[in-house]
Amino acid sequence: MRLLLLTCLFLMSCSKQEVNSVSREIPEPNSPGANLLLEFCNECHVYPDPASKQAIYWTQTLPRMRKHREQRGLPTMNKNQERELLAYLQRNGASK
Numbered sequence: 001m002r003l004l005l006l007t008c009l010f011l012m013s014c015s016k017q018e019v020n021s022v023s024r025e026i027p028e029p030n031s032p033g034a035n036l037l038l039e040f041c042n043e044c045h046v047y048p049d050p051a052s053k054q055a056i057y058w059t060q061t062l063p064r065m066r067k068h069r070e071q072r073g074l075p076t077m078n079k080n081q082e083r084e085l086l087a088y089l090q091r092n093g094a095s096k
């Protein structure tokens with residue numbers, strides 16, 4: 001049973017990577033902010049395009065997404081990670 005579960009998790013993580021590798025480009029690839037976006041914003045829906053929102057609106061979205069994570073028992077970002085991701089989203093957010 002345990003082995004089956006691990007195998008499932010393994011397969012899931014593999015297919016996830018494939019999805020990522022063929023998905024659209026993101027700004028500043030491989031930067032800390034981009035990595036956080038892929039790690040923390042990709043489980044429930046496909047990670048959002050930073051340019052989909054104006055900078056100020058990202059401030060409101062992140063706490064809501066944190067709540068979604070908490071409700072599902074998923075690990076949340078620490079303060080530094082949250083700050084890093086917010087700065088990244090705002091840097092690359094829509095200007096208007």
Ligand code: HEC
Nearest residue numbers: 037040041042043044045048061062064065068069072074
């Ligand atoms: C635990 C599941 C979960 C995770 C992880 C998650 N989201 Fe969401 N997201 C949702 C749900 C549910 C909705 C629709 C309800 C809502 O808007 O709160 C949503 C909607 C959104 C929307 C569209 C609504 C809007 O405000 O424009 C954006 C953008 C978004 N998420 C961004 C993010 C970002 C950025 C992250 C990473 C920090 C993230 N999500 C991580 C569950 C999640």
